Amino acid sequence: MEPWFLRYPLSLLQTTPDLLNGALIITAAITAALTIVGVAGVYRGSLTKYDDAHFQSKSEMRKNKMIADITGNGFIYGKLGSPNSDKPYVSADPDRFPHAIMIAPTGRGKGVGFVKPNMLHHGGSAVVLDVKGDIFKDTSVHRSKGLGNKVWYFSPFDYVDHPSPDGKRSTGRVTRTHRFNPLARIAQMTSTDEQYTALNTLADLFLVVEGDSAKSFYQAGKRLFVACCLFAIEQDKPTLGYASEVMGGGGSRADNYRQHAELTNIPIVARTLIEMADETQKILDSYISVINGAGFELWNDPSVVRATSESDFDFATFRSDQQTLYVVVQPEHLTTLAPLIRLLFADAIASLQRREPDKDEPYTVMFLMDEFDQLGKQPLVLNSIKTIRSYGGRYFIVSQTVPGLDLIYGEAGRRSLLGGAGIQIFMTPQDDRTAEVISTSLGKHTIVSKSESQRRIKDLDDSANVSRKSEERPLISSSEILRFPLDDVLILPEGQYPIKAKHIRYYEDRHFGPIDKARQAHPLPFPKLDHERKKVVPKLSTVATNTGTTPENTGDTEKGEFIEEVQVNFAKMSARATRASGPRKPPTAAKSAGNL
Structure with missing residues (x-):
């Protein structure tokens, strides 16, 4: 049979319009169908596209202003090259990202890569928790001589030999520390009502109660604590050591409380002490036991009492004069001193938040809190992370794991900390939960997978079917995070794609290395020991x-x-x-x- 378009002569098609139109329609339909089939064989259609998470390129980082000159005052997060290279640093404007939080386990180099470089770089003042004392050893000289800071050293348990005036022998062991009195700021307030409110707040900032049974006694115990502190201030002995004596005392506590109630001119103090004196001995002991167990028992230690008897520095001046306070504690003492450390940071933050800085207070104050989760809950840090910037405060928080933060603050509190920081920095974790959080935070991207099936039709002829589909997968999976290179760091700026960089080794760095070498020729700025003779205590x-x-x-x-x-x-x-x-x-x- 001949094809349809050869059945009719051209002359017939030309003289019969209906026949010609029908032929043209059929021809066009067949042509269109063949075209569609052909195109379909080449183009299989667009695939679904999911998120496009990726690591920022250098051009993206410049556009997002995440590469800053070393002369800037923003935190330094990493470097785009090896430590001794001239590659730029990853940094940002402190007005945009005033805070940072870093999560890295022990041994990952967070000290040499982040803490010490920023201590050598950050202008202004600083309050630093220095576990082991190596931050003080490696950065205090430069902060004193290079950055013009007055350096303070607070270490209640740093016992050293007390030399004789001629320096030839030791006269005994003494603590080498500057002093910090937590009640000094409150004692300066002129209103007893204001003092009571401040003391009530202070108690919640450093006393940590564990167990539901203890919490039932806490409120009454806190009232007693506040009354004793207020009584100490009134008696011109504004120290927690004296407040501890008033609360614990010797002999009959009830009789002591009644005597103190007669001495005070503050009605709420008198009323509280009389109420406590009327309690049974068992109930009163429970109140005191809960407050002591929450952290106040630390003031039974003579070294702590001495270290908190007066204040050698004033946090209210840290914005007007450049100063650095190193809170030095050995790892074995961290749990013991945690209440005092919480109290110190809370007092420093509260001092800043009393008012916004004046024109004659140009300096910011960096709060560098290492081993953050080991200190117990610090509600003032959590509550102020989004507001402290306007008061001149900047937080640099360092913790080892996500579960460690969850244990203290809960998941919601940990999310609030991470979100409020603005910049999150991660190094290769050791636990699965931290790896999962990092992987989720990095985001996901789209990949295309192919599958191929084959069917043999003849011995020498294969027929293959190839299919493609788009899939969403993490930028880096949690298992890959656990194997992440130890020299790399992950930086997550708020509102941007993540950044992969190298961590710094400050002693090998082109900028920080010479600073480290220069400081080694100078003595450390320890507090001077008092050479006065001790009073002889007679029998x-x-x-x-x-x-x-x-x-x-x-x-x-x-x-x-x-x-x-x-x-x-x-x-x-x-x-x-x-x-x-x-x-x-x-x-x-x-x-x-x-x-x-």
């Missing part, structure tokens, strides 16, 4: 028998003055004992001395 037997002893006939004026002071106190103690036991014949001096 009570000496005090009792040497009635009438005067400073002149002791041969030592200082010793005589001290004996005279103790004699007066001894007489007062004897008088109280006599009144308590009723009339009795006083013992002779010789007998007293023998008994003592």
